[in-house]
Amino acid sequence: MGLLSKQFDDGNIVLTSVEGVLNWARLCSLWQMSFGLACCAIEMMAASASHNDIMRFGVLPRPSPRQCDVMIVAGTVTLKMATRLKRLYEQMAEPRYVVSMGSCSNCGGPYWEHGYHVLKGVDRVVPVDVYIPGCPPRPEALLEGWMRLQEKVREFTLVKPEGQHA
């Protein structure tokens, strides 16, 4: 259910919860840390270009991890890069999300057997929220994954869900 469906007819009033408006604000301005590592980065750039225009979702590529909400791991993560990737992830402010884009960062991709230097899945070093399959995925697939991530942010809650006790 969208935010505006709860709007009153007579004007400038919207009824929602604090979490609802906070999550709405966050999911509409997920800033992206560009982590283009291989050919997936080309599709990620294509998603930013005018045909697909991922910026209409409020996605803004930022050069610093400290200003970012989402890291799109687009490409082959080598073991040498994995050390740096983990460091950059740790520099991001919470709440933070990771989108694993493409077969390489999902599971090692074509390097799964003979790639002595490739990390077989970025989820071995950082927690991943959305996996996008493809080699490389089309920009549409990235947009689909992005909307899945937005759904995940929409469900985010500051209080514990009912029925769960520490």
Next chain:
Amino acid sequence: MPKSMNEIFDYLNSLFPEAALQFDEAVPCVIVPAALIKEVALQARDDQELLFDTLMCLSGVDNADETLGAVYHLDSMTHRHKLTLKVIVPATAPHIPSVDRVWRIAEWHEREAFDLIGVIFDGNSDLRRILLPEDWEGHPLRKDYEVPEFYNGMKVPY
């Protein structure tokens, strides 16, 4: 005047009669003893009949018979001819004199061959790993290389 590789081999043989240069018809290439590669390289670069001013590629090789090697692909812009040199060394002591003072481009080619195959180029001005992390163990393009179970706490096999 461009020379064929056979003519270049005969010419080099007359310049280095003691070197026991061999000509490999199959590849084709000239096999040079490791100790003489720098002298042969300098001669190939500066001799007016040869003038190999460009090192197009330098590759490390694991021959899978307890020997390693390096292959030098040379090209002459002046004479428009090409030459392939090959050096074979035992895997237990894979030392080859560096040619990075003959062709500067050889510096990082030799670093790559050292990084991935483990050939040690004596005299290279900066023989560090170039692609792999500095704390990597082993040389992964060796035929007998085994993938480590872990690297810095990260599981490597699938």
